Amino acid sequence: MNTPVLEVQQISKFFPAVVANKDVNLKLQSGEILALLGENGAGKSTLMNIIYGLYQPSSGEILVRGKEVRIRSPHDAIGLGIGMVHQHFQLVPVMTVVENVMLGSESVRQGLLDRDMASQRVLDLSRDYQLEVDPCALVEDLPVGIQQRVEIIKALYRKAEILILDEPTAVLTPQEIEGLFEVMDLLRKQGKSIIFITHKLKEVLRIADRIAVLRQGELVGEVQPKEASETRLAAMMVGREVMLQVDKTDAKPGALILETHDLQAKNDLEETCLNQVNLNVHAGEIVGVAGVQGNGQTELVEVLTGLRPLEKGRIHIGGKDLTNATPRQITDQGGICHVPEDRHSFGMVTSYSVADNLVLNSYYQPPFVNGVMIQRESIEENAKSLIQKFDVRTPSAQTPVGSLSGGNQQKMIIAREISRPIQLMIAAQPTRGIDVGSIEFIHQQIVAKRDEGIAVLLVSSELDEIMALSDRIVVMYRGSIFGEVSSKDATRKKLGLLMAGVQPNSESIHESSH
Amino acid sequence: MSFWTRTARIAVGMVFLMLLMAILVEITPLGENLWMRVFFGISALNFTLRAAIPLVLGALSGILCERSGIINIGIEGMMLAGAFAGFVAKSSTNDWPLYLSLFFSVMVSLGVGGLMGLLHGTLSIRFRMDQIISGSVIIILAAGLSSYLYDRDAIAVGKFTTLPIPLLSEIPVIGPVLFNNPPITYLALMLVFVVHIAIFYTRWGLRTIAVGEHPRAADTEGINVNRLRYLNTMFSGMLAGLAGGYLVLEAVGQFQEGMTAGRGFISLAAMIFGNWTPFGALGAATLFGYTQALQNEFLMAGVTTIPRQFVSMLPYVVTIVAVSGLVGRVRPPAAIGKPYETEGGKS
Numbered sequence: 001m002n003t004p005v006l007e008v009q010q011i012s013k014f015f016p017a018v019v020a021n022k023d024v025n026l027k028l029q030s031g032e033i034l035a036l037l038g039e040n041g042a043g044k045s046t047l048m049n050i051i052y053g054l055y056q057p058s059s060g061e062i063l064v065r066g067k068e069v070r071i072r073s074p075h076d077a078i079g080l081g082i083g084m085v086h087q088h089f090q091l092v093p094v095m096t097v098v099e100n101v102m103l104g105s106e107s108v109r110q111g112l113l114d115r116d117m118a119s120q121r122v123l124d125l126s127r128d129y130q131l132e133v134d135p136c137a138l139v140e141d142l143p144v145g146i147q148q149r150v151e152i153i154k155a156l157y158r159k160a161e162i163l164i165l166d167e168p169t170a171v172l173t174p175q176e177i178e179g180l181f182e183v184m185d186l187l188r189k190q191g192k193s194i195i196f197i198t199h200k201l202k203e204v205l206r207i208a209d210r211i212a213v214l215r216q217g218e219l220v221g222e223v224q225p226k227e228a229s230e231t232r233l234a235a236m237m238v239g240r241e242v243m244l245q246v247d248k249t250d251a252k253p254g255a256l257i258l259e260t261h262d263l264q265a266k267n268d269l270e271e272t273c274l275n276q277v278n279l280n281v282h283a284g285e286i287v288g289v290a291g292v293q294g295n296g297q298t299e300l301v302e303v304l305t306g307l308r309p310l311e312k313g314r315i316h317i318g319g320k321d322l323t324n325a326t327p328r329q330i331t332d333q334g335g336i337c338h339v340p341e342d343r344h345s346f347g348m349v350t351s352y353s354v355a356d357n358l359v360l361n362s363y364y365q366p367p368f369v370n371g372v373m374i375q376r377e378s379i380e381e382n383a384k385s386l387i388q389k390f391d392v393r394t395p396s397a398q399t400p401v402g403s404l405s406g407g408n409q410q411k412m413i414i415a416r417e418i419s420r421p422i423q424l425m426i427a428a429q430p431t432r433g434i435d436v437g438s439i440e441f442i443h444q445q446i447v448a449k450r451d452e453g454i455a456v457l458l459v460s461s462e463l464d465e466i467m468a469l470s471d472r473i474v475v476m477y478r479g480s481i482f483g484e485v486s487s488k489d490a491t492r493k494k495l496g497l498l499m500a501g502v503q504p505n506s507e508s509i510h511e512s513s514h
Numbered sequence: 515m516s517f518w519t520r521t522a523r524i525a526v527g528m529v530f531l532m533l534l535m536a537i538l539v540e541i542t543p544l545g546e547n548l549w550m551r552v553f554f555g556i557s558a559l560n561f562t563l564r565a566a567i568p569l570v571l572g573a574l575s576g577i578l579c580e581r582s583g584i585i586n587i588g589i590e591g592m593m594l595a596g597a598f599a600g601f602v603a604k605s606s607t608n609d610w611p612l613y614l615s616l617f618f619s620v621m622v623s624l625g626v627g628g629l630m631g632l633l634h635g636t637l638s639i640r641f642r643m644d645q646i647i648s649g650s651v652i653i654i655l656a657a658g659l660s661s662y663l664y665d666r667d668a669i670a671v672g673k674f675t676t677l678p679i680p681l682l683s684e685i686p687v688i689g690p691v692l693f694n695n696p697p698i699t700y701l702a703l704m705l706v707f708v709v710h711i712a713i714f715y716t717r718w719g720l721r722t723i724a725v726g727e728h729p730r731a732a733d734t735e736g737i738n739v740n741r742l743r744y745l746n747t748m749f750s751g752m753l754a755g756l757a758g759g760y761l762v763l764e765a766v767g768q769f770q771e772g773m774t775a776g777r778g779f780i781s782l783a784a785m786i787f788g789n790w791t792p793f794g795a796l797g798a799a800t801l802f803g804y805t806q807a808l809q810n811e812f813l814m815a816g817v818t819t820i821p822r823q824f825v826s827m828l829p830y831v832v833t834i835v836a837v838s839g840l841v842g843r844v845r846p847p848a849a850i851g852k853p854y855e856t857e858g859g860k861s
Contacts, residue, residue, distance in 0.1 A: 052734075054733075054734070054856070073736060074733065074734050074735065074736045075736030078735070078736055084734070086734065090728070090730060090731035090734045090735075091728070091731060092723070092724045092727045092728045092731050092732075093727065093728070093848070094723070094727055094845075094848075095720075095723065095724065095727070099720060100731075102720070103720060103721065103724050103731070103732065103735050103737070104721070104732070104735030104736050104737050105735070106717040106720060108716075108717055111716060112711075112715045112716060113715055113716060113717060113720060154735075
């Protein structure tokens with residue numbers, strides 16, 4: 001067997017109180033795609049950051065082309081031919097594509113930047129690897145799919161032979177993901193080696209040559225895609241059997257709960273981000289809102305929960321007109337519960353205890369308050385029962401919620417939100433970044449609420465989640481509802497086209513690649 | 515990117531418009547009108563330039579610092595420190611040949627300004643102090659120290675005098691205004707071009723912008739974010755020190771306590787008004803300088819129809835209007851004011 005281009009031996013990384021990686025061994029052969037699979041927090045990113053020089057390992061060695069190396073900074077990594085496409089793109093929005101690509105490896109002529117030569121090289125690379133991009137475009141004007149190409153070009157511009165792609169598919173539409181896989185295939189054929197990090201099982205089986213699974217910082221196994229299945233990989237990731245499908249019966253929609261008329265709103269940049277949104281949700285059904293991030297889903301949820309003013313349009317909840325009502329009016333009179341997309345900023349006070357966080361939406365009502373005095377005992381009792389009922393794993397009710405894992409924080413929020421009388425549940429990205437076990441639990445809770453006759457609006461950028469839970473799916477594109485599909489007719493392809501702004505029956509399907 | 519960015523065109527256009535009016539006033543009967551002479555006479559333009567130079571240098575100082583992501587409200591203090599240091603250097607080398615002594619004093623102004631910059635850098639980078647507070651520390655420190663150490667008997671003998679540029683200074687109107695000035699004035703105007711080119715056309719500039727906008731991105735490309743920020747705050751301090759040196763060694767010739775009189779803050783306004791670009795800052799500084807010149811011209815011409823207090827208010831009113839965003843949106847560097855910590859830094 002050839003010498004691996006990259007080998008990590010017995011790598012461990014300890015953070016205060018956390019073991020991020022423990023005795024990890026990995027080999028990457030030239031011209032192969034190695035998938036690194038694991039849940040959020042399994043240590044994938046930490047391991048890659050070690051290889052890219054952003055972290056120093058606590059112990060262990062890294063070998064590049066058979067030689068032991070010490071990678072102290074990204075500068076060293078780049079010098080060794082290692083390139084990384086980060087999960088959160090590392091691009092400067094106000095600079096052009098070529099400026100971003102050359103940053104740190106600038107070509108200079110007579111003391112001045114040689115933009116022309118760099119542009120030429122960007123064009124060459126984009127032709128060689130089918131990564132079409134305009135070198136003079138400002139990065140902030142580009143859609144995320146193109147920004148990702150810029151990131152890949154950036155790595156190739158530095159003559160990277162080993163490419164680390166950290167969760168590259170999280171922000172893409174299904175069609176864009178296919179495009180990315182074609183690029184990865186092309187790179188593999190040209191002899192580049194790729195480490196592909198993901199937690200999505202389908203993707204791994206589709207593209208990888210070899211799959212390594214990390215769990216709680218340790219390598220739990222390596223498998224070939226041929227001999228793997230989704231169920232087996234999921235079990236390896238989580239350490240036990242997992243239900244990948246959500247068991248649910250057909251919906252029995254009842255009365256109309258949420259009704260919106262021609263909603264229009266502006267985003268933080270004062271641009272119109274919602275336009276003529278008409279949405280109905282009935283009792284006892286789950287309506288999924290699909291769409292590529294940034295097409296108005298966030299603002300839609302904010303408008304419905306009273307966090308963002310409406311320019312035009314009306315909102316009725318349970319027959320009541322709650323247009324531009326305050327959040328408290330909406331939660332109290334509308335019976336809405338809100339699982340926010342950014343749980344750290346909007347879902348909890350991280351320095352407060354679990355018990356206090358559990359009454360953030362009801363502390364002003366009896367039994368938690370008597371006159372002006374907070375009733376500690378009631379809050380404690382409430383916490384005790386919810387922690388048990390919703391399986392929130394916390395050392396005690398007094399632990400600051402910020403020190404819990406993402407999954408347990410989310411379970412705490414769900415517990416708080418749905419344990420009061422509600423008629424409409426708005427869940428935005430309810431399982432983003434949490435472990436498979438918690439996802440399973442939260443999905444069950446959402447379906448249970450539906451079966452109790454609650455109307456559910458589910459906003460998610462994970463297509464699998466939308467398809468698994470929804471009874472009806474609407475797709476948002478550029479601030480409007482671009483299409484609606486019943487869950488029976490929904491396919492990834494159909495939704496993907498709608499997400500990209502193409503009506504599946506129109507003739508322009510083939511021109512929709514970007 | 516084309517050299518003449520929008521702000522650069524506006525700034526240069528404004529300067530040309532003023533020169534054109536001055537030429538008209540000088541050679542046509544327009545000059546018989548008192549108001550025309552007050553607004554566009556050569557003396558108004560001369561005064562404008564003299565008032566604008568410290569603002570230009572101060573604003574360039576702010577640009578260097580803030581483009582790399584460090585807020586610099588301490589320009590006022592760095593300027594004062596530069597002025598005081600220049601004065602001390604000049605008054606203790608009075609027996610040297612005049613130009614040697616002046617040159618030495620300018621170097622001292624630059625050096626002390628640079629040290630103040632490094633102090634600001636150390637407080638806000640190494641010790642992660644809030645950058646507004648660190649800037650305030652600089653201001654209070656400079657005001658206190660310069661007042662405490664000031665020897666009221668010391669006298670600086672001589673200052674920079676005008677160096678007419680052969681031929682160019684003979685051109686009517688333009689010559690006397692632009693090409694018959696003392697050396698720091700020329701230097702400041704040249705620095706506008708130099709900083710413009712350095713920021714938008716060199717490796718250092720590209721990295722400075724990246725570090726000020728998205729330091730993590732710069733870091734992942736192997737750029738040492740904090741080292742660049744130290745370097746830029748030092749350059750920033752040097753330019754502010756030079757502005758102080760200008761006040762003592764070229765404009766006034768002596769030191770007075772608190773002689774910067776808010777110029778550091780107006781520089782900051784010029785930098786913001788100019789959207790963190792050198793030419794924008796030049797345009798804004800010219801505008802602010804012009805309002806100060808008008809104040810002077812009104813007095814000289816004996817205009818009494820407008821109360822003096824209103825004219826004195828003008829520079830500040832224009833500053834407030836400019837910075838309050840009435841003139842369109844400006845966009846500060848995205849990462850400004852946030853200390854940067856490398857990802858693996860804590861462990």
